[in-house]
Amino acid sequence: MITILGAGGAIGSELAHLLLARTEPLRLASRNLKPVTGAETMAADLTDATSTAAAVAGSRIVFLLAGLKYDLETWRKQWPAVMRNTIKACKKANARLVFFDNVYMYGKVDGTMTEQTPFRPSSRKGDVRAEIATMLLREMAAGDLTAMIARAPDFYGPHVKTGVPNLLIFDKLSKGKRAMCLGSDSTRHSYAYTPDCAQALILLSESDDAWNQTWHVPTAPNPPTGKQFIEMAARALNTAPKYFVLNRLLLAMAGWFDGTIAELREMLYQNEFDYLFDSSKFTARFGMQPASYEEGIRQSVRT
Numbered sequence: 001m002i003t004i005l006g007a008g009g010a011i012g013s014e015l016a017h018l019l020l021a022r023t024e025p026l027r028l029a030s031r032n033l034k035p036v037t038g039a040e041t042m043a044a045d046l047t048d049a050t051s052t053a054a055a056v057a058g059s060r061i062v063f064l065l066a067g068l069k070y071d072l073e074t075w076r077k078q079w080p081a082v083m084r085n086t087i088k089a090c091k092k093a094n095a096r097l098v099f100f101d102n103v104y105m106y107g108k109v110d111g112t113m114t115e116q117t118p119f120r121p122s123s124r125k126g127d128v129r130a131e132i133a134t135m136l137l138r139e140m141a142a143g144d145l146t147a148m149i150a151r152a153p154d155f156y157g158p159h160v161k162t163g164v165p166n167l168l169i170f171d172k173l174s175k176g177k178r179a180m181c182l183g184s185d186s187t188r189h190s191y192a193y194t195p196d197c198a199q200a201l202i203l204l205s206e207s208d209d210a211w212n213q214t215w216h217v218p219t220a221p222n223p224p225t226g227k228q229f230i231e232m233a234a235r236a237l238n239t240a241p242k243y244f245v246l247n248r249l250l251l252a253m254a255g256w257f258d259g260t261i262a263e264l265r266e267m268l269y270q271n272e273f274d275y276l277f278d279s280s281k282f283t284a285r286f287g288m289q290p291a292s293y294e295e296g297i298r299q300s301v302r303t
Helices: 010-019 049-056 072-093 124-142 164-174 194-205 226-237 248-255 259-267 280-286 293-301
Strands: 002-005 026-030 040-043 061-064 096-101 147-151 179-182 214-216 243-246
Touching (some): 096 124, 194 280
Parallel strands (some): 061 096, 096 147, 147 214
């Protein structure tokens, strides 16, 4: 049995689609999840230990892909509980754990992020992500749990509802509106393509030598600037690349009306400086080449 915790999100949906083509039973667990043909679906509250244990019971591999409300207080309260409960449940079930992580714990990096980049968070949300990643790394180092961390930068892709490029660029341009570029239009920013992320998770989970390590999922090198990304999206949509830069002042003003935008303010450093993500370790081991930005954007706007 393979179980996806937090199966309703962008990565979980892509991963479930791939796993359903296989013969091993698949369980999808989330707070709110519609029935999926070919899979067992289960309502689960990962902040509750009993509910998490029930979702994990009988599993061989567990993917933790949960996404919480983008709110600092929610993260501080719930993420440590989710990680503790998942670790405990996997130990009890003797299941292997794959945690899909982000890069907030690295903070502002002068150069390129690799799997060896130290945790130096420069945001309060980064502090939370460093705490839960460290919690899992300690279990791995102690030999108490077979697990891995698969880490990705911001992502985009088909059917993605919460990704920044989807919300601020693809959706806006497709409706004839101006796109929004966070922070700066002249800095380069790495994005992972969601189908690549899902395929990478399968490759990692099926490789015995990949466990008890951190991996950066395949992400196209030489990322574009914000301006270049918007121009590629506009070409794919056959429209004009109209946009404005959502700087700190505008973000503060928009945050008065939208809580999610307000929560983005402390993360704006990721867009005010080059944000470069290296996945060469994965490419060297598995030979999988990520989609180019041009191709990923074309596939994303078709949906």
